[in-house]
Amino acid sequence: MMPDNDTPPLQSPAPEPLSARRSGRFGLGLAVAVAALALAGWQWFETRQKLNDLQQEVTRQLGDFDTGHKEERGAQKLTREQLEILQAKLGAFENRFAEFQAQTEALKALNQDIARGREEATLLEVEQAITLAGQQLQLAGNVPVAVLALQTADARLARLDRPAHLPLRKALAKDLERLNALPFVDMPGVSLRLEQLIHGVDKLPLTAYGRPVEKKEARKEAAPVAPWWQNAGGEIWQELKGLVRIQRFDREDPALLAPGQDYFLRENLKLRLLNARLALFSRDQWTYRNELKVAQEWLGKYFDTNDKAVASAQSTLRQMSAAEINVELPNLNDTQAALRGLRQGRDKR
Structure with missing residues (x-):
């Protein structure tokens, strides 16, 4: 809107003096400086x-x-x-x-x-x-x-x-x-039986001498029990009976032995049995049977076959002769x- 012409025109303020403007600028700068300094602080x-x-x-x-x-x-x-x-x-x-x-x-x-x-x-x-x-x-x-x-x-x-x-x-x-x-051969058993026969040879009665000597000795030992006069009569009677001996032979005449030869007969029989025992260990069949055969012949010829010990020895020898010892x-x-x-x-x- 345009102003009225009647209204008087506004007059611009009069310019401030130069010193005032300078002081105002200085104060403003100082304030800004202080503020900046404060801000920096x-x-x-x-x-x-x-x-x-x-x-x-x-x-x-x-x-x-x-x-x-x-x-x-x-x-x-x-x-x-x-x-x-x-x-x-x-x-x-x-x-x-x-x-x-x-x-x-x-x-x-x-x-x-x-x-x-x-x-x-x-x-x-x-x-x-x-x-x-x-x-x-x-x-x-x-x-x-x-x-x-x-x-x-x-x-x-x-x-x-x-x-x-x-x-x-x-x-x-x-x-x-x-x-x-x-085949079984009882060699230890046969050897023991031969050994028993060897030990029993001395007790076998001879045909030529009749009864064994030990029986006569047994009677002599039993005699002292009786009174002395009976013992004396018995000894006289034994001496009288010894002067005459009567024997009966139902077979061929037995082989007679000279006095003292019975010892050698028994020892030779033992040697035969020992040879048979050695032949048994060496398994010599011929020698074994031959020695046993000779021993059987001597038992039948010189010893009393009616005696149980002689008969038992002959039976044992026959059994052993039948045994086979020569086994390969x-x-x-x-x-x-x-x-x-x-x-x-x-x-x-």
Whole structure:
């Protein structure tokens, strides 16, 4: 809207003086400077506070870090100490384990030595048993003892239970089967019977002398029980009866012996029986039967066959003459060869 013309125009204020304007600008600049200074001081103070706080925080964190570092170093030290203790224990355990292994190896070696020693001792016993069996067969012809020796050797091998001993056990089984299949000859029994006959020869009555002497001696010992006059009469009567002797012979005349020849007869009969016993051990069938035949002839010719002892001796001699003693005995070559093979195998190892 345009102003009225009647209204007088506004007059601009009169310009202020130059000094006033300068002082106002100076005051304004001073205020701005003070404000800026105050602002800068406040900012500096605030920054200082933040720096202090930051320094305290850093100091605290450094302290915490130092504390944590110390604790960590303590933990590390403790860990190192525990690790050293564990290493020491581990070293001691390794040493003990090494000692235990050494002792175990020593025990194994000792057990092996003991086992080898036991096996060696057993094989030595087996070898001795086989040797004894061979000697009994070849020298004495004693089959039962040989069988017992071989059975003992097989039992010793069975206790070891080693596969390497199977060939020897098979050879032993074959030899035992062959020995058990042989006819039985009771050589010890025959030998004992011959020995009894030898000891009884002195008690057998002779045909030429009638009653044995020991019966006459028994009557003399029984005589002193009676009164003296009866004993004297009995002795006179015995002397009178000795002047005349009457005998009855229902067979051919007995062989007469010169005085004192009965001793040599009995000793020769003993020698015949001893020869038969030696022939038995050597398995000489012809000599054995021939000696027993001569002994039977002498018993029938010179001794009283009506006596029970003489008849029993003749019967025993007939039974022994019928026995077969010349049995072909097997050898133990297979068993001995298997034993040598086992020995050679052990020596090579």
